[in-house]
Amino acid sequence: MTTTTLAVLVPLLPFLGAAAGLLLGRTAPGFVRPLAILPTLAAAALAITVAVRQGGGTDIDAATRLTPTGSVPIDLSLHIDGFAALVAVLVVTVATCVQIYSTAYLRDDARYPSYAAIVSLFTSAMLLVVYSGDLMVLLVGWEVMGICSYFLVGHYWETPEARSASLKAFLVTKLGDVPFLIGLFALATDAGTFSITGILRTVSGGGLHHPTLIALLLLAGVAGKSAQFPLHTWLPDAMAGPTPVSALIHAATMVAAGIYFVARLLPVFAASTAAMTVLAVMAAVTMVGSALAALAQDDIKRVLAYSTIGQLGYMSGALAAGDRGAAVFHLLSHGAFKALLFLGAGVVIHAAGTNSLAAMSRMGHLPQRIPDAFWTMTIALLALAAIPPFAGFFSKESVLGAAENTALGDSAIAPAGAGWTVLIAGLLTALLTGAYATRLWLLAFRGKGSEAPDHGRQPLAMNGVLWLLAIPTLGFGLTAGRLTGWFDGNSLTPALTTSVLGTGVALVGALVTYGTWRHTTALTQQPPIGAVTAHPDADPATVEAEAIATHRSVYGSIASAPDPLDPGRLLLGPLHRHAANGFHLDALYTAAFVRPVLAAAQLVRFLDREVIDTYVRGASAAPRWMGAAFRRAQTGNLQTYLSALLAGSVVLVIAAVALANAYAGS
Secondary structure, X not given: OOHHHHHHHHHHHHHHHHHHHHHHOOOOHHHHHHHHHHHHHHHHHHHHHHHHHHOOOOOEEEEEEEXXXXXXXXXXXXXXXXXXHHHHHHHHHHHHHHHHHHHHHOOOOOOXXXXXXXXXXXXXXXXXXXXXXXXXXXXHHHHHHHHHHHHHHOOOOOOHHHHHHHHHHHHHHHHHHHHHHHHHHHHHHHHOOOEHXXXXXXXXXXXXOOHHHHHHHHHHHHHHHOOOOOOOOHXXXXXXXXXXXXXXXXXXXXXXXXXXXXXXXXXXXXXXXHHHHHXXXXXXHHHHHHHHHHOOOOEHXXXXXXXXXXXXXXXXXXXXXXXXXXXXXXXXXXXXXXXXXXXXXXXXXXXXXXXXXXXXXOEEOHHHHOHHHHHHHHHHHHHHOOOXXXXXXXXXXXXXXXXXXXXXXXXXXXXHHHHHHHHHHHHHHHHHHHHHHHHHHHHHHOOOOEEOOOOOOOOHHHHHHHHHHHHHHHHHHHHHHHHHXXXXXXXXXXXXXXXXXXXXXXXXXXXXXXXXXXXXXXXXXXXXXXXXXXXXXXXXXXXXXXXXXXXXXXXXXXXXXXXXXXXXXXXXXXXXXXXXXHHHHHHHHXXXXXXHHHHHHHHHHHHHXXXXXXXXXXXXXXXXXXXXXXXXXXXXXXXXXXXXXHHHHHXXXXXXXXXXXXXXXX
């Protein structure tokens, strides 16, 4: 087959698997798991083949006219460069791991057929975004992902957390998608085409008339999809969904789409210095704020959620520094170790019977219960903290190196101020990342107290996926030097200055956190809190759902627990309460937007019911009263009718005589 044909099959196979899974989910449940795994696995093999054939060389382009529009044409087209080839491999690899993991994680879930089908559709939509060469076709995949995330985050729709989280994710991302859509139309109007290659040619020729307006409109959609400040608040709440869904959203789909979009159209954003500055500030605030919030969370999945927001900030920072190779490099590296962290967290929650780090810190011998999750999560946390020689070190240092070059004036497309902003925020975030990664590891795996409850051994499908994802977490950074052709030919070798600074501050953060933890463990140990006692054979999804419910009953919410032995509380001091609540952004949005909208809705309802309906009721009152009067007159008594007729005749005669006399007298 030609490379183009193989590329078409990559998003098509998961889509067909999703359609078949929905059709056969009830009539032939035995086919559900093969239909979830095999199409995605085949798509992974084809994506790898496409990447090998593309080889980081000449772009692969193919197009056919989708429909005549009479104005700007829309084409069903492919545009596969080195970035697209590698990102597609990441997407289908993580999706395959999630599907395999889910067969064990949701083995007793009655809604597994629809869940697996939506995951496949989610994967297909992301692949459409990655391979598409036309912005309108890309928008289709962009929006389908939003719909799929709504259903997947709300998988446990019986719980209020899942219902509110799914609705919040949908509304917040749609809030960014409205200006995003306007920006796409404005871009196509200036360029005269929705084709990505045509748009890039227009930009290179200076044909954009409103680059700042277009770039800022597009950034609004990117901020919503990729959870960047100020539209990031939906992502931590999305942890109410199943753990495999969290891994898929955070590692390979949804949040990666915005970063990939900016990387693909970076010349559009680089045409506006103001847009690059806004992107740099947005990335800096996102990095630092999310790292502080991660240091204060008690829910293990919320720690990882805020970590994802921070790492996406690094990617946005690399783009603001004008280096899309560094951004995509970190996107790929982060996808591997973040998927590993979330799937490992699912094993930890299953074994501990709780998602609370405070409860885990009072459980002994947890690593002995789950050695596979312990070792693989340790590897992933080292990669997250950017400790050499793990993949996160190489990719994060490439981001810091790009920021350094821009700050020193070596970039032709990004202002030096953007470089300094990203560099300073990146180093501060590296310090905080080392701190919260160390805190998570210590509280989860170095707890002291009574033994963790026994919830049985984890299935092979779950543990096997962890070791599979550990391979790129360990080796991707070491082999990335051979992939320079896929990254615009940019060198991925870390710079000496940023390597020393980045690793140094991360180690400082880790050592300070460790010292604080040693101090807290010298205090009197308290009994375990917030754990559940599920049946040893209960499936992991049931254990997690019960753990979330227990955590909510103990603390009143799934956000954070005020544990006096938490080293994060001691490190942050008075800032801890604010960081644990996400710096009250949700409360601010509630006061600024939700309450005014609800008040306006109440006013409209009052006007509709008490004012408009009053006029309607008044207009109908007179005919109703007249009808009632005439109805009373219809007695059915002949004598009454004759008497009324005689009385009326007498009245008419008297009136006629009176009028005649009056007329004669005049």
